[in-house]
Amino acid sequence: MKIASAVFVKSVSDNNFLKTDYPEVAFVGRSNVGKSSIINFITNRKHLAKTSATPGKTKLINYFLINKKFLLVDLPGYGYAQVSKKEKTNWGEFLEEYLKTSENLKCVYLLLDVRRTPTEQDEQMLEFLVYNRINVKIVVTKIDTLSRSQVNNQIMMICSRLGLCKADIIVTSSQERKGLAPLLDSIEQYTSVTE
Ligand SMILES: Nc1nc2c(ncn2[C@@H]2O[C@H](COP(=O)(O)OP(=O)(O)OP(=O)(O)O)[C@@H](O)[C@H]2O)c(=O)[nH]1
Ligand SMILES: [Mg+2]
Secondary structure (H helix, E strand, O other), rough: OOOOOOEEEEEOOOOOOOOOOOOEEEEEEEEOOOOHHHHHHHOOOOOOOOOOOOOOOOOOOOEEEOOOOOEEEEEEEEOOOOOOOHHHHHHHHHHHHHHOOOOOEEEEEEEEEEEOOOOHEEEEEEEHHHOOOOOOEEEEEEHHHHHHHHHHHHHHHHHHEEEEOHHEEEEEOOOOOOOOHHHHHHHHHHHHHOO
């Protein structure tokens, strides 16, 4: 699949989620894991989705229309320490509501930083998706930050923690543009209209 066009459609901060006929795939994960960066990587656009070294940048749900055929959805990150408990609850509910009510959601890409042990929240998110029968794919990010053998060790650790095997995981670096082909193949598989 080639990305011929990528257009920002809308930001949403309340439960007025975008309702269209387009299939959509979404990116979730803790704050700063690289969700916005991976959208820029996939679309080959530097500033389509706003990235930041400061966690908590994406507080909205942002929709991007790709090839006039499907939507990429940038979700707010969880696990950001600098927000109040009330705000955290609101975000959690906002995220859950999106995930539960988006009828055209075909797959959720759950991003994990290769350097970190998956947190309880990562595990809860995975369980939530499985429980709600939402397709989920694990994407490991930022592999440029470690050596090849360290990356392999971390992937084994992540697999054993989450009960997955290596083949279940897409390994990427947005910075060094690695892992694009398997990501695009997966997105294409989930967003192509079969009827
Ligand atoms: N080394 C390296 N850094 C990356 C990579 N991808 C993202 N980053 C950096 O990680 C930081 C966070 O990236 P974002 O894409 O803004 O992360 P996010 O998940 O959208 O964060 P929130 O919107 O806060 O939830 C930025 O400083 C990025 O430059 C990568 O592949 N390699
Ligand atoms: Mg972001």
